[in-house]
Amino acid sequence: MKELTETFQQETGIKCETIVASSGKLTAQIKAGAPFDVFVSADLKYPNTLFKEGFGEEKPKVYANGTLVLWTTSENIKPSLEILSEENITHIAVANPKTAPYGRATEEFLKKAGKFGDLESKFIFGESISAVNRYIHSGSAEIGFTAKSVVLSPQMKNEGKWIEIDPSQYSSIQQAALLLKSKQTETIKNARKFYEFLFSAKAKKILEKYGYWS
Structure with a gap:
């Protein structure tokens, strides 16, 4: 994530701050009103839950699979x-x-x-x-x-x-991202740029370097 955010910042000039915790803990914080803009999770379960409860701008998408x-x-x-x-x-x-x-x-x-x-x-x-x-x-x-x-x-x-560990021996670890709702127009605009960057060819190349696969 550090390399992804640094590359994004170099390209856009938009500063990124990352908050790291378990997917479950971050979900609880988002529900409690934490001012996050993009939720990048190590699975699809929690982003789907947040989207169904109205916290997302659009349905979450899988950007990579973990090993x-x-x-x-x-x-x-x-x-x-x-x-x-x-x-x-x-x-x-x-x-x-x-x-x-x-x-x-x-x-x-x-x-x-x-x-x-x-x-x-x-x-x-x-x-x-x-x-x-x-x-x-x-x-x-x-x-x-x-x-x-x-x-x-x-x-x-x-x-x-x-x-x-042989990936065929466990269910896919689908890494998903959710663009969270925000009342700030400029914030949501910048957050969407990062969200879209996660699915770019450049981001994919960085992710593959760290053992993720599409």
Whole structure:
């Protein structure tokens, strides 16, 4: 998102401020009147909910699909599904399935693999994918499930080891955007420009660099 907003600002001169939290938390804030202009979510569920309740200018659209990875920053661990059951793995970071789409994807994948029940006692839940990343990076969890965009980001690109989870083993993580209603004419005009930029060829190229696919 940082590269997307910086590129947009360079092209238009319109300054962007990003507020980062779980999709569920941001939805609650928008309902409570938070002055946001564009809601960029890691799933389609929450933008659809907001649109149905009258918070959006138009129906939300999917701008990219996310990919789930298993990531560790421990030198002694080689990430794999099998290693999760070993005794030296005592904490597995997972995004909360109730509030975060990557958490729902993780739960779906592990249930399909027949591992969820066996591993459940090891889970450390993060409210968002950002919290999960902190657990993994700090070593609070030996390993965890996160977004491919995280391990490909400039800050984390050479940190630890990761494997991609087969996308056919969980439902698509559809990243969606919703243009929110505003009473300010200039605000909605600028917000729409950013919203449309998310679906441009230039934005798509940036997203692909971080592991997203259309």
